[in-house]
């Protein structure tokens with residue numbers, strides 16, 4: 003047996019992944035265990051989970067891979083500082099302590115974290131380039147024997163984007179675009195400017211885009227970015243402050259957009275919506291051109307994507323519709339957490355030379371690579387928390403009960419099997435609801451997740467029904483919720499468009515309004531029997547009762563908290579929100595049955611999130 007541990011850490015989204023004899027057996031992000039969102043510390047808990055899952059000790063690991071090359075990154079930091087000195091001193095000084103304490107001494111730090119009953123891990127620690135890790139995470143688990151590989155993110159060591167070719171057990175980078183000319187940082191600059199959090203608010207900016215008109219697109223193309231036909235570009239660095247400041251944009255940038263950035267608590271105005279629409283269009287254009295160029299360079303009809311920008315599922319949808327690629331596969335953990343999985347597979351295939359046989363369905367296992375809990379563990383955790391639950395005798399009974407609650411317009415917490423690897427909940431740690439309900443979108447957003455209500459939820463749909471409900475092109479599936487497609491024309495309803503701004507979301511535009519965005523788009527997840535038999539059965543049952551094979555699927559968490567990991571996390575989140583019914587394995591918990599003492603927590607919790 004050969005066990006390879008992949009680690010990403012010390013930047014954001016620390017994670018661990020374990021590959022045993024070429025198969026990814028476990029992967030998880032540290033934040034789920036520590037409950038600290040985007041936790042960047044050494045992923046002690048994620049490593050422990052991976053090793054426990056495989057029943058091995060740190061001393062038994064054959065190789066450890068780290069997802070980037072810290073010395074090259076350090077060189078970039080120094081060079082950037084010297085090039086902009088003395089302007090960048092504040093950010094330089096802020097970054098230094100962590101480098102001097104941990105990042106420059108990574109083998110030591112990693113070995114320190116890998117100690118078990120049999121002693122400390124003593125073998126090699128391999129460092130792979132950041133974009134090689136992303137590219138490996140995109141290609142090796144993909145269903146393709148050969149493919150073009152595109153990575154797009156903020157920045158690794160120097161590269162911010164690469165084009166490569168995957169073939170058999172190798173992935174080779176052919177071309178790169180370097181810092182500071184980065185699509186990820188450009189998008190993040192606009193995320194910052196529109197008042198969202200960099201490295202997590204990018205989704206919000208993308209969700210806001212359909213409300214606006216791209217009236218700044220020409221300005222961005224003229225002043226900020228010199229975009230070439232092959233998707234490469236140069237940013238006009240007069241307008242950006244990210245290489246040397248703690249903020250992303252400065253005075254000149256603000257002048258261009260008619261005033262300073264939105265402060266996070268200020269209301270969203272038409273300007274932010276138009277800016278969002280504009281930068282989204284530019285981003286899609288870069289993604290499309292890069293994809294087309296990747297096809298020219300590699301001659302492949304298959305495309306693999308990873309890096310944070312690959313989470314831009316609107317852009318992915320356009321690549322699928324408008325580029326000549328026949329099939330695309332996006333690594334579900336496209337951000338830096340996925341680098342852990344990438345470096346482990348890179349070590350197995352590329353460094354150790356082991357052959358690879360692509361599985362026709364991919365080798366990501368539905369991305370259900372995290373912890374699962376036995377019925378005994380579930381019941382003892384719930385009992386310890388004073389939860390009141392009933393136990394169902396079979397999966398059939400579970401599916402029927404869940405369908406009862408969903409058709410009864412209750413919000414359902416759905417905790418089943420292994421936790422997902424990647425930022426999306428795919429049916430392991432999900433909140434489900436009736437997508438036909440016009441009220442469900444705001445119900446779940448405001449009362450359950452305590453967040454801005456301007457984004458619709460993602461739909462899950464039976465894979466063999468998807469084309470009756472969504473225009474997913476080229477006979478493609480979307481098992482990882484990473485492709486946006488329009489709601490099918492026959493499901494739309496005529497709209498009396500009097501609404502403006504965020505009120506547009508309240509207008510019913512289709513027979514599944516809770517998952518239909520204001521431009522009729524939807525972030526689709528297709529569900530098949532092989533990847534998730536239980537969720538497949540639930541959608542089948544729901545369709546038998548209602549004629550609709552679609553449900554809302556949103557992640558099981560409340561605003562600003564990581565997705566739940568354990569049954570205990572699920573119970574606490576259930577009690578602190580307005581989820582009506584919780585299914586943990588075959589245990590059913592109705593909110594009205596729970597002890598009053600626990601219910602009191604709801605008010606305290608709500609007060610924290612919703613000031614009156």
Ligand SMILES: [Fe+2]
Nearest residue numbers: 155309310338
């Ligand atoms: Fe990255």
